[in-house]
Amino acid sequence: MSEDLIETGPIDYLVVEFPSEGMKGEGLPLLVDLVDRGIIRILDLLFVTKQPDGSIVGIDIADFDADGQLDLAVFEGASSGLLGDDDLAEAGAALETGTAAGVIVYENLWAAPFATALRRNGARVVASGRIPVEAVVDALEALEAAEAGG
Secondary structure, eight states: OOHHHHTOOOEEEEEEEEOTTOOOOTTHHHHHHHHHTTSEEEEEEEEEEEOTTSOEEEEOHHHHOTTSOOOOGGGTTOBOSOOOHHHHHHHHHTSOTTOEEEEEEEEEGGGHHHHHHHHHTTOOOOOOOOOOHHHHHHHHHHHHHHHHHO
């Protein structure tokens, strides 16, 4: 295993669809803060839109905010080359027609020391996943209702 891989934290991705009225930018300062504090490292950030004919079109970060309300310049050049056309097509398939999305690939720097220690000792991740927040809230509400009724 290469030394670079050993020193790497877990890599995740998000596909975030924006409402048809566009992105307001509230999350951008928070994303920058996560990077600035060394919690995550952005490997790729791309924007796509799903056209009425179903095609997926990449949007240059500089062209994403036509009304000048968002400062996306900090993210220009965030491209490791990990994302290919197949990845963008797959991300686009999840979108509603006429919407845009940000596709983010990021390293969890906060977990790198833990992951590094595990790999040095021969451990390997055999499964991973993410539980949607809505599913957690629903499960907790169901438990609370069962406890109240039982």
